Amino acid sequence: MFIVPRTALRLILTSILLVVSLSACTIPVFRPTPTPSPSPTNPATPSPSPTVTRTATPTPTQTLTPTPTLTPTPLLLALENTPLPSDLPSITVANAGQVSGLTAWTEKTVTDLAWSPDSKHLASANFDGVTVVDIQTRSPVKRLTTNGGAISVAYHPNNSILAAGNQTGSEAEGYNGNVDFWRTSDWQPVRLIYDYSRAVSSVDFSPQGDLFAVAFTNPDYDQNTVSFWNTTSWQITQTLQTGTVLEIAYSPDGKRIATTPDRYAIRLWQIYNGLLLHTIHTSFTGAVNQISFSPNGSLIATGHYDGWIRLWDAGTGSLLREMETGSVVDSLAFSPDGSLLASGNGYDNSAVRLWDVGSGALLRVLEGHDHAVDNLAFSPDSQYLASASYDGVIRLWGIRP
DSSP: OOOOOHHHHHHHHHHHHHHOOOOOOOOOOOOOOOOOOOOOOOOOOOSSSSSOOOOOOOOOOOOOOOOOOOOOOOOOOOTTOOOOOOOOOOTTTTTTGGGGEEEEEOOOSSOOOETTTTTTEEEEEEETTTEEEEEOOOOOEEEEOOEEEEEEEEEOOSSSSEEEEEEEETTEEEEEEEEEEETTTEEEEEEEEESEEEEEEEEEEETOOOOEEEEEEOSSGGGGGEEEETTTTOOHHHHEEOOOEEEEOOOSSEEEEEEEEEESSSEEEETTTTTTEEEEEOSSSSSEEEEOOOOSSSSSEEETTTTTTEETTTTTTTTTEEEOOSEEEEEEEOOTTTEEEEEEETTTTTOEEETTTTTTOOEEEOOSSSSOOOEEEOOSSSEEEEEETTTEEEEEEEOOO
């Protein structure tokens, strides 16, 4: 059996889409013509003649208002071995223009990020395991060994368990998947979910903590599913026949889940009865690469290979807004209050962008990554935005005191 891991599948999809996709349309920017200020009239020139001659007022030349240059991102606030301030302002729409680099450090190839519910720890998944760091000092709290390369990581909402979805095998032999669970009080392993014929592409706890979802992938289309475990009995309570799935996103009420890719669509499912609620057709020029539910459950954000972000009404599937980033959208994250959307780009435009969800306005461009920004995550207390590249660099952004 042949299973392409999530990262490789994205690269393959990208190569195909670069050849066959229509060129993305560029939205023209219309700039208002400024109201010209008249030049002052020259004073009258004295003359022996009693008639005073005045110089005619010249017609002013109209100049288009130049596009404002975004403020360059300042250097880091805290370097290595320097602790961060303990109480920073929350990131909001009002102060998003002031967000800057706080600190940075390097791990091994980062495949996923997850904040602890108390915002004190940040877990990063890599092909050797999971590293948990104290966010104030960036010092390792625990380095966890996984049963395979970790590609997805998630905390239980009550902070009692950390889970990591892993893959083992090779292209020649085929892949299989498993999920490790650790108790966060002492970091002891508590259970293992294993599948011998399918890889794991994504894992997550429901916002209420009563369900745990695992997306399994297999070359056989019918073997691609999302299964749900009850976190009390650890029995499977539902399995969705989804087709190929790389990303999953719970609705905030824990009753629905969005899945992708379905090439140019996302699917929204009712969990308790397994019904497909909506198939939202998203784009003819760029396959879906990322999905995220807004914290209030009213919006679904999708990031695309054609460089566009699209916001959808989660109830009706209607397209509400589009924002252009200029490059493949590799990551998305809503702020905890839902007012901001962060996007991470890839290839030749590896920047983090902050958007006003209400208006679609671009509020801030954060530069510093040298490679594609594959992962983004706001801390639950809104003080930090974490970004990570495939090269292992993790950056922390926020408002300086």
